[in-house]
Every structure is written in structure tokens, then in C-alpha cells.
Amino acid sequence: MALTKLFAVFLICLFSFYSKTAKSQYCGCSPILCCSQKGYCGIDDDYCGSGCRSGPCRKSKEPLDRIVTQEFFDKIISQANNSCAGKRFYTRDSFINAANTFPNFTSFVTRREIATLFAHFTHETKHFCYIEEVGSSGDYCDKNNREYPCALGKNYYGRGPFQLTWNYNYGACGRILGVDLLSQPEFVTSNPNVSFGTALWFWMNSVRPVLSQGFGATIRAINVMECNGENSGAVNARIRYYRDYCGQLGVESGANITC
Ligand SMILES: *[C@@H]1O[C@H](CO)[C@@H](O)[C@H](O)[C@H]1NC(C)=O
Ligand SMILES: *[C@@H]1O[C@H](CO)[C@@H](O)[C@H](O)[C@H]1NC(C)=O
Ligand SMILES: *[C@@H]1O[C@H](CO)[C@@H](O)[C@H](O)[C@H]1NC(C)=O
Secondary structure (H helix, E strand, C coil): CHHHHHHHHHHHHHHHHHHHHHHHHHCCCCCCCEECCCCCEECCHHHHCCCCCECCCCCCCCCHHHHCCHHHHHHHHCCCCCCCHHHHCCCHHHHHHHHHCCHHHHHHCCHHHHHHHHHHHHHHHCCCCCCECCCCCCCCCCCCCCCCCCCCCCCCCCECCCCECCHHHHHHHHHHHCCCCCCCCCHHHHCHHHHHHHHHHHHHHHHHHHHHHCHHHHHHHHCHHHHHHHCHHHHHHHHHHHHHHHHHHCCCCCCCCCC
16 A cells, blocks of 8 residues: 555656656747757856757857958958048958947857858948948938937938948937937947948848848848849849858858849
């Protein structure tokens, strides 16, 4: 009799052990937490590092500053004319500083993503020559936008590597970067951290979501008109830079390169 009772207790213990394990392996973590290899929710490296199953896993195998070396950056900017404004403005360190303010960028970045990003930087800025749109006209103020009202006398033409344009983009981007770009849009051309920050803001919102579809999809995300046959020269230039940087960084360029 006593033995049967003991056996029942043993069974209950065994059952609760298994159900606990099963439950922890289910891992219905909140979206801001990582599900660890063993199925527990948490946020530090034990959960988000290697073996992480879901959530904001830190998948990057390599720190960003080992991918974007000074040599890699200099090889690009050295091709810009000495009279370029960008030559006295953009630096490799300012790119790294800006990237570090986007933890989800640095956590997942790969060599192929850097080849992609810098191919577009190179094309958009002409090897980091330009820091703002050339020959802009108009104030790019959408007066109907109540959330991000234009400041008196300020102009929201294209600035930064990806030409942040319009008050509502300056407003939304500034909010993420923690700088008031509506009242001081010229921060984008006076502080290189902010300048690269605007480019990464655009990248995270509009380009990274299509990154896995191949280089062509990233061209479309940046300039849909080029892909509609309006500027095959520009498309080809972007692809040429991309292949070059993939080669320099030692990665395959992948499928679906054109758009
Ligand atoms: C650099 O710019 C100057 C002034 O615009 C121009 O005269 C010169 O030819 C340019 N040099 C190169 C290598 O493009
Ligand atoms: C971070 O990036 C990964 C991969 O691109 C994505 O799945 C995840 O939702 C992102 N997390 C946040 C908080 O944006
Ligand atoms: C850029 O960011 C770095 C790191 O946060 C900082 O030390 C540096 O002063 C910043 N540069 C400017 C011009 O704000």
C-alpha cells in the first residue's frame, strides 16, 4: 500500500517535471525578449546569443568594426575629389557611431548587408563626395502634416547619404535619433553622426525589410524609378559597386541582383 502511494507521488513528480519542461520549451516570450536554446525568455547573451530561437536574437557573427575597416572606408572615399564637401565630413568612425545607436542593425549585420549598404552610399553620394542634394529648390514642407510642423524659414531638401527629404521625415527621423531636426535640419550636414544616423533610419525602415530578397529589391526600395527602366545606367552602377564590395569583403553576391 505504502509502496503504491510512493509510486503515485513519483509519477506526479515525473509528470510535473515533464510538463514544466514542455512549457518552458514552448517559449511564448514577449516580442522584446529572446527565446534561448533551452526555451527560456530573457534579454542577455545567454538568451539572445548563439542558439537563440526567436525574438531579437544577436545573430551577427562579427562585430561591425571588423567588417567596416578603415581601409574599406578609405578605399571608397579616396575616389572622391578633394574639393568635395563629403571628404572633410564623412568618416568611418562616424558611421560606426551612428550604427551603434541602432542596436538591431549591429546585432544582425552581415558582410553582404555592408556590401549592399555601401554600394548604395557610393552611388548616392558619389563616393562620399556630396553631403546634400545638389541644386535643390523648394522648401519640401508639407504644411498639412500636423505631427511634424515645419519651422519658420527652414528648408527640408535632401540631406545626408540617402537624402532625407520633407518635414515629416526630418521630424520622424529626428525623434528616433533624439535630435530636433525640424528646428535644425542643418544638423544633418554639420554632424556626421547625425548624417549617417538619418541614412540608417531610412535603411532600417525601408530597405532592410527587403534585404533577404536580394540586391535588386534594395535598389527598388531606394529608387523605384530606376527599376522601371528609367535609368539602367544607375542600376548598373549600383550593381558594379555591390559586386566590388562583395569581393572585397569576401562574400557571395547572392541571387536576384538586378531589379
Ligand atoms: C576636382 O574638382 C576640381 C574643381 O571642380 C576640378 O577642376 C578637377 O578636375 C577635379 N579633379 C578630379 C580628379 O576629378
Ligand atoms: C530586429 O531585426 C530582426 C531581423 O531583421 C527582426 O526579425 C526583428 O523583428 C527586429 N527587432 C526589432 C525590435 O526591431
Ligand atoms: C559622434 O559620436 C561619438 C560617440 O558617441 C562622440 O564621441 C562624438 O563626439 C560624436 N561626434 C559629434 C560631432 O557629435
